[in-house]
Amino acid sequence: MNILVTGGAGYIGSHTVRALVNKKHRVVVLDNLSKGHPAAVKEIELVRGDTSDRQLLKRLLTGCNIEAVMHFAASSLVGESVRLPSDYYRNNVVNGLTLLDAAVEAGVRYFVFSSTAAVYGEPIEVPITENHPATPLNPYGATKLALEGAMRWYGEAYGLRYTSLRYFNAAGADPAGDIGEDHEPETHLIPLVMKAALGLIPQLEIFGDDYPTPDGTCVRDYIHVNDLADAHILALEAMAGGAGSNIYNLGNGNGYSVLEVIETAKAVTGSSIPVKYAARRAGDPAVLVAGSERIKDELGWRPAFPGLREIIETAWRWHSNHPGGYEK
Numbered sequence: 001m002n003i004l005v006t007g008g009a010g011y012i013g014s015h016t017v018r019a020l021v022n023k024k025h026r027v028v029v030l031d032n033l034s035k036g037h038p039a040a041v042k043e044i045e046l047v048r049g050d051t052s053d054r055q056l057l058k059r060l061l062t063g064c065n066i067e068a069v070m071h072f073a074a075s076s077l078v079g080e081s082v083r084l085p086s087d088y089y090r091n092n093v094v095n096g097l098t099l100l101d102a103a104v105e106a107g108v109r110y111f112v113f114s115s116t117a118a119v120y121g122e123p124i125e126v127p128i129t130e131n132h133p134a135t136p137l138n139p140y141g142a143t144k145l146a147l148e149g150a151m152r153w154y155g156e157a158y159g160l161r162y163t164s165l166r167y168f169n170a171a172g173a174d175p176a177g178d179i180g181e182d183h184e185p186e187t188h189l190i191p192l193v194m195k196a197a198l199g200l201i202p203q204l205e206i207f208g209d210d211y212p213t214p215d216g217t218c219v220r221d222y223i224h225v226n227d228l229a230d231a232h233i234l235a236l237e238a239m240a241g242g243a244g245s246n247i248y249n250l251g252n253g254n255g256y257s258v259l260e261v262i263e264t265a266k267a268v269t270g271s272s273i274p275v276k277y278a279a280r281r282a283g284d285p286a287v288l289v290a291g292s293e294r295i296k297d298e299l300g301w302r303p304a305f306p307g308l309r310e311i312i313e314t315a316w317r318w319h320s321n322h323p324g325g326y327e328k
């Protein structure tokens with residue numbers, strides 16, 4: 001298939017691009033490079049541009065005979081979204097609608113969307129299934145939920161078929177070790193733990209030790225980035241095979257605390273990881289663990305990296321080989 005991948009030079013997008021190319025799809029990446037890296041998509045057709053540019057979208061979608069869009073491009077930091085809701089609504093909702101409109105106009109058949117566990121808000125029960133109420137606690141989650149709503153009604157009115165994938169905590173890197181997570185600034189736990197192990201930051205701050213969890217630190221469900229990439233391909237294949245629109249959670253169903261992540265990283269890296277306890281971070285739920293049975297049952301998705309240790313091993317390979325990220 002001819003596939004447009006927005007945000008394809010970013011962390012999850014670049015791993016999915018690799019998986020698509022391995023499956024012999026033709027991929028065009030659209031990325032404004034605000035966070036992405038050309039080196040993450042070497043030898044792939046990369047168009048530097050913005051999802052707000054309707055004319056560019058029209059040219060790409062029709063000129064390249066695009067049949068499917070995978071939409072990763074977004075602003076995705078919870079804390080920043082609380083400070084800058086206007087930016088988040090503009091990039092995630094307004095630009096998302098521009099892309100949906102252009103896709104409908106160009107006759108794109110399938111749309112795969114990067115959604116998030118943040119749509120659920122504070123869970124009332126775990127594991128969180130897709131039927132859990134969606135009451136986001138921050139603008140980031142609210143904007144992702146808003147585009148899911150738009151996709152549903154675009155589906156009804158214009159026949160666009162979509163799959164929304166609600167990822168929990170993406171982590172790890174391709175085992176080849178040549179692509180991985182490189183954000184500036186970095187805010188995610190596992191890459192910061194890797195940087196602390198490498199001595200690139202003096203210590204890791206642990207945000208809160210008084211949560212209602214076994215060791216007092218937050219519990220998350222870490223999912224390998226290549227397992228996310230595989231899910232995108234399964235979603236596309238299912239729609240191409242006649243499946244209707246759907247929403248799926250993506251996690252491993254196992255929760256690990258911040259302290260467990262640090263202990264596992266010490267074992268993997270053989271390095272000490274200096275830590276400092278700090279206040280809770282605003283907007284952090286205590287426990288987020290996915291129920292991902294729906295995608296397993298319906299699409300046959302099976303994670304290749306279900307354990308935290310193997311996820312961190314792949315992250316370590318990337319970070320230790322590229323301590324300064326892609327460009328440095």
Ligand SMILES: NC(=O)c1ccc[n+]([C@@H]2O[C@H](COP(=O)([O-])OP(=O)(O)OC[C@H]3O[C@@H](n4cnc5c(N)ncnc54)[C@H](O)[C@@H]3O)[C@@H](O)[C@H]2O)c1
Binds near residue numbers: 007012074
């Ligand atoms: N990382 C996670 O744990 C996680 C969890 C749940 C959902 N998600 C979602 O997955 C997607 C990818 O996340 P990521 O961690 O790879 O982020 P990322 O920042 O590495 O990738 C996003 C890419 O989109 C590009 N981009 C942003 N706005 C754009 C625009 N208007 N036009 C063109 N390009 C634009 C950026 O340059 C970047 O390369 C996002 O939609 C995010 O909300 C991520």
Ligand SMILES: O=c1ccn([C@@H]2O[C@H](COP(=O)(O)OP(=O)(O)O[C@H]3O[C@H](CO)[C@H](O)[C@H](O)[C@H]3O)[C@@H](O)[C@H]2O)c(=O)[nH]1
Binds near residue numbers: 078187192207208
């Ligand atoms: O320096 C740090 C960084 C993080 N944490 C803690 O580690 C856990 C994981 O934090 P991340 O920032 O790595 O990930 P989040 O759970 O905040 O966010 C992820 O999951 C969200 C869903 O709730 C969104 O999808 C978001 O895009 C995605 O990155 C949290 O408890 C956080 O408080 C620390 O203690 N210290």
